[in-house]
Amino acid sequence: MERQQMRPLRLVLVPCPFQGHINPMLQLGTILHSKGFSITVAHTQFNSPNPSAHPDFSFLPLPDTLPDHNSSTGDLVAFVWELNANYKARFHECLAQVMEQQGLEDRIACVIYDEVMCFSEAVAMELKLPSIVLRTASAATFLARTSILQLKAEGYIPFPESMSQDLIPELYPLRFKDLPFSVFVTLEDLVQQLSTFTNIRTSSAIIWNTIDSLEKSTLAKIQQQCQVPIFPIGPLHEIASASSSSLLEEDSSCLAWLDKQSYNSVIYVSFGSVAFMDMKELAEIAWGLANSQQPFLWVVRPGSIRGSELIEVLPKGFKETTGERGYIVKWAPQKEVLAHDAVGGFFSHCGWNSTLESICGGIPMICRPCFSDQRVNARYISQVWMVGLELENELQRGEIERAIRRLMVEKEGKEMRERAKILKEKVELSIGEGGSSKNSLNELIEIIMSF
Numbered sequence: 001m002e003r004q005q006m007r008p009l010r011l012v013l014v015p016c017p018f019q020g021h022i023n024p025m026l027q028l029g030t031i032l033h034s035k036g037f038s039i040t041v042a043h044t045q046f047n048s049p050n051p052s053a054h055p056d057f058s059f060l061p062l063p064d065t066l067p068d069h070n071s072s073t074g075d076l077v078a079f080v081w082e083l084n085a086n087y088k089a090r091f092h093e094c095l096a097q098v099m100e101q102q103g104l105e106d107r108i109a110c111v112i113y114d115e116v117m118c119f120s121e122a123v124a125m126e127l128k129l130p131s132i133v134l135r136t137a138s139a140a141t142f143l144a145r146t147s148i149l150q151l152k153a154e155g156y157i158p159f160p161e162s163m164s165q166d167l168i169p170e171l172y173p174l175r176f177k178d179l180p181f182s183v184f185v186t187l188e189d190l191v192q193q194l195s196t197f198t199n200i201r202t203s204s205a206i207i208w209n210t211i212d213s214l215e216k217s218t219l220a221k222i223q224q225q226c227q228v229p230i231f232p233i234g235p236l237h238e239i240a241s242a243s244s245s246s247l248l249e250e251d252s253s254c255l256a257w258l259d260k261q262s263y264n265s266v267i268y269v270s271f272g273s274v275a276f277m278d279m280k281e282l283a284e285i286a287w288g289l290a291n292s293q294q295p296f297l298w299v300v301r302p303g304s305i306r307g308s309e310l311i312e313v314l315p316k317g318f319k320e321t322t323g324e325r326g327y328i329v330k331w332a333p334q335k336e337v338l339a340h341d342a343v344g345g346f347f348s349h350c351g352w353n354s355t356l357e358s359i360c361g362g363i364p365m366i367c368r369p370c371f372s373d374q375r376v377n378a379r380y381i382s383q384v385w386m387v388g389l390e391l392e393n394e395l396q397r398g399e400i401e402r403a404i405r406r407l408m409v410e411k412e413g414k415e416m417r418e419r420a421k422i423l424k425e426k427v428e429l430s431i432g433e434g435g436s437s438k439n440s441l442n443e444l445i446e447i448i449m450s451f
């Protein structure tokens, strides 16, 4: 009872306004709310979360003056950089107002911010509030990002084409070509941004959406170099399973279609919320799926095909050829899809959330990384956890058809599926009583209560 009365109740969360970042932050909010904390989400107007989907949270909209963001250009990194330059003063003002109005029983315990929303750390410090960073990509990605800085300083980057397949010492199984470069910014800008995003100045701890059983040695390596405690408490979506923070409307009709398919027969195809492709790649995927003879559920997100407005862009004759065997949606309830018995494989861009969701579904993957951390994830999926195969060359229908058959029909795929089930069980253990994620979450709560 006393503990309850002493509990510092309110946490202010600052998500980065993109789907792959909003999801883990709001999932974290749901988890911490279930532990008795009040949650305030400070957010941009751009990609604003839907308050009615989170009736237990308060929302603190930050006034916007950003230029319109054109997501089809995909220049997300520049956008985030600009956001950091523009939001500091606004966040300071809004948070100071909230603090003026707060009562003793509702004081702000700390600010928890997405790793790229660095201005929050500075504001928290100015207002004498503790802060904690949430890292939403894998630990391996973080290590690879810090290695970019080191390799650049040592003159290994930029590297010649002849080195692209070489393994990087200390970063097995990553090759130079797997480093998480951005397609959106120059190397010089990337280096500047990475040194900001990876550097913690005043925050008290790091929350990581990963799991000790997946990344034990990498996490240990990072903890050795890090002054503050790290809490790997993932997979957040599994612990906060009830919440949805989709920016696009989920088309749940695909679940009824999945109900009609046989066990493990469907290949689910989705490339997340920011990756894009051109018409030629779309056509190759379409005919690869058609020729594989396998049932498929395919997400073709509006704006994801360069220079077109989707569904009509599917090649002529494709729908007639595949008929009832295929189902196409603009946006799926992905967590439910990957948990469905009919789904037996995931053809993915390997965003970190998708990777964790696939592992939790025990689903092996065909990896087609597009940029940044997706390359690192694909390498771990195929070479370390061995629950997927990677398509590395230019997308071609024959190769796609072959990959689908390898994954869905052949012995190789069966073995990957067995390993995926084992991985899933390990993750389940980590969030259960006495598991690593559960223990880390308890330690995190202790730290927050000590502020």
Ligand code: UDX
Binding pocket: 018, 019, 020, 021, 023, 136, 137, 246, 270, 271, 272, 273, 274, 275, 299, 330, 331, 332, 333, 334, 335, 350, 351, 352, 353, 354, 355, 357, 372, 373, 374
């Ligand atoms: C981005 C980066 O691309 C990714 O590499 C990084 O790790 C996080 O930020 P995104 O590309 O959207 O994210 O990929 P991902 O991390 O997989 O997140 C996508 C989220 O959208 C997942 O939680 C997924 O469940 C959800 N989703 C995707 C849907 O709910 N429906 C869909 O149809 C597709």
